[in-house]
Amino acid sequence: MSDIQRVNITLPKKLIEKSKVLIEEGLYANFSEIVREGIKDEIELNKAHIEKMKILKKWFREEKGKGFDASKLTQEEIIKRLRKTRDQLWEEKFKHIYG
Amino acid sequence: MDEIKLILDSNEYVFYFNNKSELLKIVELPNIKIFINNLIVREVIRNIPRNSVKYFINLLKNPKFMAIKEKMPECLIEKYKKLDLKKGDVVIAALCEYVNVDYFISENRDFLRKKLKKFKVLNIKEFLEMVK
Numbered sequence: 001m002s003d004i005q006r007v008n009i010t011l012p013k014k015l016i017e018k019s020k021v022l023i024e025e026g027l028y029a030n031f032s033e034i035v036r037e038g039i040k041d042e043i044e045l046n047k048a049h050i051e052k053m054k055i056l057k058k059w060f061r062e063e064k065g066k067g068f069d070a071s072k073l074t075q076e077e078i079i080k081r082l083r084k085t086r087d088q089l090w091e092e093k094f095k096h097i098y099g
Numbered sequence: 100m101d102e103i104k105l106i107l108d109s110n111e112y113v114f115y116f117n118n119k120s121e122l123l124k125i126v127e128l129p130n131i132k133i134f135i136n137n138l139i140v141r142e143v144i145r146n147i148p149r150n151s152v153k154y155f156i157n158l159l160k161n162p163k164f165m166a167i168k169e170k171m172p173e174c175l176i177e178k179y180k181k182l183d184l185k186k187g188d189v190v191i192a193a194l195c196e197y198v199n200v201d202y203f204i205s206e207n208r209d210f211l212r213k214k215l216k217k218f219k220v221l222n223i224k225e226f227l228e229m230v231k
Contacts, residue, residue: 055166056159059140060152067149071117078117078146079207082110085142086187094138094190098176 009035102130103230106195108205109142111223112155116147121223125204126163128230134198135159136167138190171197182215202226 019034028034043050070078107122114120125131140159144152159166175193184192195203196217203220221229 049160049162052164052166053160055168056140056156059137060144060156063141063144065149066145067152068146069148070113070146071148075114075119075206078113079110082113082142082146082207085145086109086138086185089138089141089145090186090190093141094187097170098190 102132103128103202104132104134104198104200105202105204105226106134106139106191106198106200108191108203108207109139109146110206111204112139112143112158113146114206116143116151116155120206121227124227125223126158126161131163133164134167134194134200135164136190136194138187140166165198167194167198169197 016031019028019031022028022034023030028037068081070081073081105125107125111120111122115122126133143155147155158164171190171193175196176189178196179189179192182192191203192215195215200218203215203218204223204226205220206222
């Protein structure tokens, strides 16, 4: 049972009353089961988004603190700087994979 | 309108965060899917102010953005190496073909236009003009 955690949730009374009908009708064993199934459905529905955010957070975490204020640069200077960044990233992250 | 698949080069995001790009007009288009990868995201983060980084991740939360983490197939990497593309550009061109995009949007890829046949290379102005 160590992988189970108890949580308190607050719900509108109407929702609880309607949930009771589902239990009385035998569709769910208890209120916890309704909540569990509802959360599982939400996770399944948003699986692609959850996966995307996991990937993005990893990339953002690894680049933390590496920002640069390019607002005073001209378009040409920004493009030149980006070229340099692309070359740096190639050396750091991609050369060993695709080099 | 049929779905349009595209990749925005890092310069488009950096210009957007410097108020020099109409990137949002693309994001707001219906039936649009925008692909991003490790290289583009890292390039952008390294070239926008730290306080803009949270806005960048918020932008990418939009379901129209798809993050690609897969390693590109060797045959695609080799194909673009043979076309003499510069180091990192090989990865971007391979990604474009891998996800089968219709357009690669960039403000600085004139030299790519002649070399890439599988998809069109346009800048934002040209693209918005075309979909108008």
